[in-house]
Amino acid sequence: MIGALLLALAATAAPEPTYLVERIVTVGGAETRVSVFRNGVAVLARRRPGEAENVVRQPLSEVEMKVVTQVVEECYPEIARFSGVGDTPGSGRVELRLAPPGKNPLLVRYAVTAAPSLAVARLAQALDGLEGRLVATRVTREDLSGWEPAPGDRVELEDGRVVQVLSVTPSLDSVVVHLQVGDGPATFFITEQELRRLAVRRVAK
Known part of the structure; x- marks a missing residue:
């Protein structure tokens, strides 16, 4: 009985996030996800209607990882207080996930047409730069x-x-x-x- 209860608790407990930051942009049926994992790997995954998902994975240098980590940690407090502005039905959606070490995972959703806070805009700029580096390479996902x-x-x-x-x-x-x-x-x-x-x-x- 106790063993079954412990197994159930373990199964339902949320595992520690492996990502540092992740952004998912959904417009219509298209989805673009940019992720930076704590092990220093950046991933771009793009899904379009009727097409196979394309995934690109690239390790970041130690300096690049430090820069991304610093941006995430500095933006975290303000983004934690951020609420969507101009979120209208039918618009594209952005889902932003932050999980810097030592802090609770954070999830923020807002419309692509929303006016972002300074912290969100700064983090978006960093993720846009990563996406630009990865977008030229296509790897078909099984x-x-x-x-x-x-x-x-x-x-x-x-x-x-x-x-x-x-x-x-x-x-x-x-x-x-x-x-x-x-x-x-x-x-x-x-x-x-x-x-x-x-x-x-x-x-x-």
Whole structure:
């Protein structure tokens, strides 16, 4: 009984974010996501209606990572107080996620037509620069929409990590997947839907 309860608590606990900052812009059926992960990898993922998703991954230099981290940390306090302006139905949407080390993850949503605060504008400028560097390269992402995770399956995530499925457990409103990172002792829980979103391709066993 106690063991089952502990497993349930572990499965529902939110894992520590692997990203430092992430921006998702959705206009119509098109989505563009720029992410910087804590391990120093920048990722650009673009999805257009009727097209395969394209993902570009590039490691940042130590200096570049320090600059991005500094911008995120300096913008965090103001963005935490930011609220959307001019958010009208039917407009494009921006979802901004910040997770600097030592601070609570932050999620802000606003319309693309909203007048951004100075902090949001500064962070957007930094992310625009990263996107501009990555946009010329196209890497086709494997279509995993029909993939049903099973114990033993291995996939590569956007941040470059290879994870192996240890177990798959149905819950009330989702399916929880227990993953092992590489061949090490680190494991974490994630929903099946989120795993499909983060997985780039399957890896041979």
